Amino acid sequence: MAAFDTNVVVRLLVKDDEEQVRRAEQAFRRAADSEGAWISTVVLVEVSWVLRGAYRFDRAAIATALKRLTTLEGVVIENAPLISRALEAYETGYARAGCLRAAS
16 A cells, blocks of 8 residues: 655645646556555645645635545545544534644
């Protein structure tokens, strides 16, 4: 199983650098189609922070992006049930401060 870091996940979600996005998508697809693409809780929290701070995504856009990512076939999420509940709480406004507090 291949683990993916914050930088790669951000590239996949914001698609802001053509070459980096191409490389990230190839690596991600290859992992998801074979042994699995593993994403840790810490990476998801960092991604939410980067999307909010650097890219000015609002709560709904962050929740949508992370939900889409975490439900892709071949993606393995650390603490998946907890992350799912945290995303629901975040989307509805229960979790505050632009991060997935419920995941900690």
